[in-house]
Amino acid sequence: MKPSVIFAGTPDFAAAALNAIVAAGFNVPLVLTQPDRPSGRGLKLQPSAVKKAALTHGLTVMQPTTLKTAEIQAILENQQADVMVVAAYGLLLPQAVLNIPRYGCLNIHASLLPRWRGAAPIQRAIEAGDQETGVCIMQMDAGLDTGSVISCHKYTIKTDDTASEVHDALMQLGADAIVADLQQINQLQPIPQSETGVTYAHKLSKAEAQINWTRPAAEIVRKIRAFNPVPGAWTVWQDKPLKIRRAKVVSYTGIPGVILHSNEHELIVACGKDSISIEEIQKAGSKAMSVTAFQAGNILQQGTLLASAETDA
Incomplete structure (x- = not known):
């Protein structure tokens, strides 16, 4: 008999897992997700991706602001x-909640634990130059992603993968993995995480997304990939932020931040070591576009200096 599953999650990454669990025929008596948030130009309240998926399947949804109250814990009991499955939920689970399900709480985490515990594992893996990442199904405990690991599923990071592309790959990997583990929940044998190789994936900030052109081009390209789509690696042009969405390393040298070559098809900016050739760019208030489309109406001239994180931009 298949286990009954409470599901807790919020964004697309979690919604894919919920859809897969329902499609596999598991009973889901309750779905927890974050409260509706204002979004869009009109700042209208919008339901989370998990809430939308749950309602599509006719599931009961609750959106508590905390799981620490006796009332919500009684409802869960x-x-x-x-079992409870948790994926990018956004609320801490107190020990009282972790203890409620017969098989505890399983978390779908987007890294190869113990590397990249924390809030932004996909982005930090790309930024650090990791060649592989993946998804771990973890038995949750009171620590920050410290629980024993049930299964790990690897993904090779391509040289041009952005955070968005890795996210989508791991989203499907995680959905498949949780279904497979739920189907054999009586036989799972969680393995404690090693204390060797622990790293923390701290939350991203807009400030750290500003490009420091004195850094090597390879490092800057990794940052551009890691911060695409959010918050977007950026520099300053004409006193406004200019986001660089895609770029590659090229072997030119010059003063960091200076545009070395500029035409309708090419935009090369010098870095501390080597240079980057920008492939996709986005100015304030506009959509991302190819360099060819951008240069057609917003010519960045050779010799222009783009502001660095080292300046007062």
Whole structure:
């Protein structure tokens, strides 16, 4: 008999797992997700991706602001669920909640634990130049991604992968992995994480997304990939932010931040070591576009200096 599953999650990454769990025929008596948030130009309240998916399947949804109250814990207990699956939920699970399901709480984490515990594992893996990442299904405990690992599923990071592309690959990998583990939940044998190789994937900030042109081109390209789509690696042009969405390393040298070559098809900016050739760019208030489209109406001239994180931009 398949286990009964409480599901807790919020964004697309989690919604894919919920869809897969439902499609596999598991009973989901309750779905937890974050409260509706204002979004878009009108700042209208918008439901999370998980809420949309849950309602599509006719599932019961709750959106508590905390799981620490006796009331919500009683509701969870009353579901008599065998297991809770958690994916990018956004709320801490107190020990009282971790203890409720028969098989505890399983987390879908987007890294190869113990590397990149924390909030932004996909982005930090790309930024650090990791050649592979993946998804781990973890038995949750009270620590920050410190629980024993049930299964790991690897993904090779391509040289031009952005965070968005890795996210989508791991989203499907995680959905498949959690279904496979739920189907054999009686036989799972969690393995404690090693204390060797622990790293933390700290939350991204807009400030750190500003490009420092004195850094090597390879490092800058990794940052551009890691911060695409959010918050977007950026520099300053005409006193406004200019986001660089895609770029590659090229072997030119010059003063960091200076545009060395500029025409309708090419935009090369010098870095501390080597240079980058920008392939996709986005100015303030506009959509991302190819360099060819951008240069057609917004010519960046050779010799222009783009502001660096080292300046007062």
